[in-house]
Amino acid sequence: MVKKVLKFGGTSVGTIKRIQHVAALIKKELSLDNKIIVIVSAMAGKTNELIKLSSEISDKFSKRELDVLLTSGEQVSCALLSGALINLKVKAKSWLNWQIPILTSGEHSNARIINMHVEKINEFLNDGGVAVIPGFQGISKQGDITTIGRGGSDATAVATAKIFNADTCEIYTDVDGVFSTDPNKIPVAKKIDKISYDEMLELSSLGAKVMQSSAVQTAMIYDIPLEVKSTFTERKGTKIFNQENIDYSKSVTGVAYSKDDAKITITGVEDKPGVAANLFEPLNKAQINVDMVIQNISSDQKTTDITFTVKRDDILKTKMILKENTKINYKKIIQNDKVAKISIVGAGMVSTPGVTYRMFRALSDEKINILAISTSEIKLSVLIEEDNTLKAIKKLHTTFDLD
Amino acid sequence: MVKKVLKFGGTSVGTIKRIQHVAALIKKELSLDNKIIVIVSAMAGKTNELIKLSSEISDKFSKRELDVLLTSGEQVSCALLSGALINLKVKAKSWLNWQIPILTSGEHSNARIINMHVEKINEFLNDGGVAVIPGFQGISKQGDITTIGRGGSDATAVATAKIFNADTCEIYTDVDGVFSTDPNKIPVAKKIDKISYDEMLELSSLGAKVMQSSAVQTAMIYDIPLEVKSTFTERKGTKIFNQENIDYSKSVTGVAYSKDDAKITITGVEDKPGVAANLFEPLNKAQINVDMVIQNISSDQKTTDITFTVKRDDILKTKMILKENTKINYKKIIQNDKVAKISIVGAGMVSTPGVTYRMFRALSDEKINILAISTSEIKLSVLIEEDNTLKAIKKLHTTFDLD
Numbered sequence: 131m132v133k134k135v136l137k138f139g140g141t142s143v144g145t146i147k148r149i150q151h152v153a154a155l156i157k158k159e160l161s162l163d164n165k166i167i168v169i170v171s172a173m174a175g176k177t178n179e180l181i182k183l184s185s186e187i188s189d190k191f192s193k194r195e196l197d198v199l200l201t202s203g204e205q206v207s208c209a210l211l212s213g214a215l216i217n218l219k220v221k222a223k224s225w226l227n228w229q230i231p232i233l234t235s236g237e238h239s240n241a242r243i244i245n246m247h248v249e250k251i252n253e254f255l256n257d258g259g260v261a262v263i264p265g266f267q268g269i270s271k272q273g274d275i276t277t278i279g280r281g282g283s284d285a286t287a288v289a290t291a292k293i294f295n296a297d298t299c300e301i302y303t304d305v306d307g308v309f310s311t312d313p314n315k316i317p318v319a320k321k322i323d324k325i326s327y328d329e330m331l332e333l334s335s336l337g338a339k340v341m342q343s344s345a346v347q348t349a350m351i352y353d354i355p356l357e358v359k360s361t362f363t364e365r366k367g368t369k370i371f372n373q374e375n376i377d378y379s380k381s382v383t384g385v386a387y388s389k390d391d392a393k394i395t396i397t398g399v400e401d402k403p404g405v406a407a408n409l410f411e412p413l414n415k416a417q418i419n420v421d422m423v424i425q426n427i428s429s430d431q432k433t434t435d436i437t438f439t440v441k442r443d444d445i446l447k448t449k450m451i452l453k454e455n456t457k458i459n460y461k462k463i464i465q466n467d468k469v470a471k472i473s474i475v476g477a478g479m480v481s482t483p484g485v486t487y488r489m490f491r492a493l494s495d496e497k498i499n500i501l502a503i504s505t506s507e508i509k510l511s512v513l514i515e516e517d518n519t520l521k522a523i524k525k526l527h528t529t530f531d532l533d
Numbered sequence: 534m535v536k537k538v539l540k541f542g543g544t545s546v547g548t549i550k551r552i553q554h555v556a557a558l559i560k561k562e563l564s565l566d567n568k569i570i571v572i573v574s575a576m577a578g579k580t581n582e583l584i585k586l587s588s589e590i591s592d593k594f595s596k597r598e599l600d601v602l603l604t605s606g607e608q609v610s611c612a613l614l615s616g617a618l619i620n621l622k623v624k625a626k627s628w629l630n631w632q633i634p635i636l637t638s639g640e641h642s643n644a645r646i647i648n649m650h651v652e653k654i655n656e657f658l659n660d661g662g663v664a665v666i667p668g669f670q671g672i673s674k675q676g677d678i679t680t681i682g683r684g685g686s687d688a689t690a691v692a693t694a695k696i697f698n699a700d701t702c703e704i705y706t707d708v709d710g711v712f713s714t715d716p717n718k719i720p721v722a723k724k725i726d727k728i729s730y731d732e733m734l735e736l737s738s739l740g741a742k743v744m745q746s747s748a749v750q751t752a753m754i755y756d757i758p759l760e761v762k763s764t765f766t767e768r769k770g771t772k773i774f775n776q777e778n779i780d781y782s783k784s785v786t787g788v789a790y791s792k793d794d795a796k797i798t799i800t801g802v803e804d805k806p807g808v809a810a811n812l813f814e815p816l817n818k819a820q821i822n823v824d825m826v827i828q829n830i831s832s833d834q835k836t837t838d839i840t841f842t843v844k845r846d847d848i849l850k851t852k853m854i855l856k857e858n859t860k861i862n863y864k865k866i867i868q869n870d871k872v873a874k875i876s877i878v879g880a881g882m883v884s885t886p887g888v889t890y891r892m893f894r895a896l897s898d899e900k901i902n903i904l905a906i907s908t909s910e911i912k913l914s915v916l917i918e919e920d921n922t923l924k925a926i927k928k929l930h931t932t933f934d935l936d
Binding site: 146149150180183184186187188190191192194195196198199201202205206208209210212213214216217223224226228229273275 | 549552553583586587589590591593594595597598599601602604605608609611612613615616617619620626627629631632676678
């Protein structure tokens with residue numbers, strides 16, 4: 131007997147027909163002698179609709195009340211799915227955030243699940259029942275409703291799998307799994323059968339929208355096997371687990387891209403020790419994440435240009451902090467947000483020589499200029515002009531035998 | 534300092550604009566040095582929308598899950614109204630059914646509020662806060678979500694007023710108050726300034742949709758002054774309280790009508806003692822409420838016809854029970870649901886002679902045939918052909934000086 135956590139995203143429960151389809155799918159899983167805990171998102175579009183209502187009242191709508199408002203969305207899908215299961219003669223029951231309870235710490239709209247009471251639900255599972263739990267939410271120690279951030283249902287699923295000691299956690303969504311690159315842009319993109327947590331993490335944080343990064347991280351820490359699969363097809367999904375379980379025939383697993391970054395260049399900075407520290411310390415304090423950094427060789431031996439990237443959302447804040455920084459002198463600040471970050475990801479990269487060279491050569495063949503570079507053990511990212519995004523992805527996908 | 538419970542119905546919070554209007558109204562009440570507890574319904578149309586979703590899954594949708602589903606509606610309006618109040622710099626907070634908690638007994642979809650914890654909310658009120666509470670719901674001893682029937686927000690308001698020892702309970706709605714008859718049908722209908730609980734009860738149960746009957750009943754038992762008023766005008770509403778506080782200048786307070794009844798005639802019943810008992814006992818057991826009863830004088834001294842009314846919804850069940858009844862013999866059952874019940878209501882009736890006579894004469898003047906009659910201390914109802922409804926109401930409204 132296998133204990134499974136099954137998570138269904140917003141599109142999977144977006145209509146009554148789909149909810150009924152999901153109920154049938156769960157019934158089948160139950161008939162295979164599994165114990166089933168289900169996590170559901172709000173019906174597709176619902177959360178945005180509720181946010182819109184609140185923003186008609188105020189852009190600074192009370193965070194406490196926003197959490198009360200938004201969590202109603204999962205309450206609805208929980209009740210409908212439980213009702214659909216009962217209608218199929220499946221023993222099922224919704225358990226709301228306070229009924230379990232799902233205990234969280236942290237602030238409203240950005241809480242973290244720290245515990246769930248397992249006894250009653252385990253009893254119910256032992257009696258052959260399916261427990262249906264709302265994703266994305268919990269309650270604080272003070273008994274207030276909290277949410278755990280957009281896409282938080284993935285985090286709920288992984289936390290549930292961990293706390294209930296589940297054997298596996300399956301993320302049902304509207305795509306077949308994780309792809310070698312965005313299948314909407316590159317038709318030859320291929321579904322990846324197996325991928326390591328690290329690679330998945332890099333892909334998620336680099337723009338692959340399949341799973342929420344922090345959920346993958348939690349799964350990695352607690353070694354919870356994940357599977358991302360489609361609610362609507364019978365195809366096998368992508369299994370995500372420990373690197374050691376994966377046989378790497380290819381050095382590169384996937385190509386990701388993101389348009390979340392912006393490039394900032396500061397010209398005419400004094401070229402002396404301590405300047406970079408003085409420059410980046412206040413940004414760090416303000417929790418602005420600086421990704422890629424390049425320092426030009428100074429032509430006059432006295433001043434230099436420093437280029438770095440930050441998230442586009444942080445651009446205004448970054449420029450404000452730079453202007454208020456009295457410890458550095460500079461000529462001017464140049465901003466460019468028409469850039470894209472293209473990354474190749476693969477746990478096999480570290481043991482395969484020449485990957486870096488092959489990437490640079492491929493881009494050069496396409497006459498694509500590299501504006502900045504950053505690397506990690508399993509990832510190599512370059513910043514390029516946004517217009518070149520598609521061309522770059524296509525070329526790299528072919529270069530690393532992913533087509 | 535006056536402690537008030539203010540209840541806002543679905544149309545009063547039907548849009549964001551209206552929610553903001555209600556927030557401003559509450560702010561004003563608070564500035565008058567009142568302590569305010571607010572009860573809100575779901576936004577207009579929301580509950581029906583949710584019921585529709587559940588019925589797409591099944592007509593026999595799980596009652597437990599239906600309660601989970603429906604209560605999300607008030608959760609939404611609670612959060613939006615609290616957020617709107619906070620946006621107006623009013624200290625406010627939503628308290629959900631389990632956060633208070635609102636304890637109920639009885640079955641799903643038909644529970645009854647038995648208690649609420651008052652300490653924390655009283656503390657909040659003492660600090661100048663407005664507590665916003667969802668109507669229509671509670672939790673059971675087992676910690677399941679329950680609802681207290683359609684229109685149950687009125688019941689929540691009255692129960693809250695009782696449990697929190699409020700000085701008054703104001704029911705905000707989309708009409709100006711209680712009228713002498715249906716203002717949509719009879720333009721000369723007049724708003725009643727003061728009315729007794731008994732009269733209000735009769736009017737509610739006779740078809741005036743302004744307030745839920747059981748809520749009026751609770752208010753009467755615990756002597757909680759009610760006021761029904763419009764959310765959208767500044768006009769005075771209708772005050773509902775003890776009879777002794779009301780000065781009756783008129784014998785009749787209002788004319789009500791309902792089309793909920795059906796007439797059943799059983800012909801050729803043996804005319805001997807015990808027949809009526811044998812006839813009505815099984816109906817009573819099946820909880821079918823028999824309202825008006827007429828027994829014809831038998832022409833042949835051996836058989837008679839018995840006519841009575843039941844709710845239209847109970848007609849099929851009634852006929853089935855009659856057919857299964859082996860203790861009575863009869864020729865046939867004749868059914869007529871094209872009937873209307875017209876009632877005059879007034880606490881002054883009992884002390885005013887001739888009201889009955891004047892009613893019959895008025896109907897006779899209009900050539901309206903009376904099919905059945907029932908009376909109580911403060912009410913006189915007649916059954917007539919449905920087609921005559923409007924004519925009868927108009928005539929009675931004039932006859933008893935209500936225009």
